[in-house]
Amino acid sequence: MRIEVTRSGGFAGLTRHAALNTADHPDAGHLHALALDALAPSGANRQPHPDGYSYTITVDAGTVHCTDGDLTPAQRELIRTVLGEGG
Template identity: 50%
Template structure:
């Protein structure tokens, strides 16, 4: 499974994108589970953005979900952190 996260916004307004393929990772099954739960969650497109908050686009196998701070669940934060290389 290919997971891509693009983060925009924040105080500096910089864009950051990361991708990972779960196939050869020891934590691949856990990341796939997090990705599936993220895709099934409510999309944040209709939620009010927080000034200087981060905005995320999570793409998994052709499906995309939009997330915004501060509305991420703990599982979504773990997934975003893993893909962007920022820890969980």
């Protein structure tokens, strides 16, 4: 499974992109579960926040857009993991 995260916005308006392939990842099962949860509809209002970040999470063929204020716990953990490890 390939997981991509793009973070944009913030005070400086910078964009950061990272991708992670879970095929050989030691925590692949957990990442797969997070990815499925992250793509599930959250019912959040997706209102942009001044100087906040916006995220695009793409997992295989599915994509979700979210902002700092409406991240689910699964999205938050997945973003942190991919941006921290992805290259």
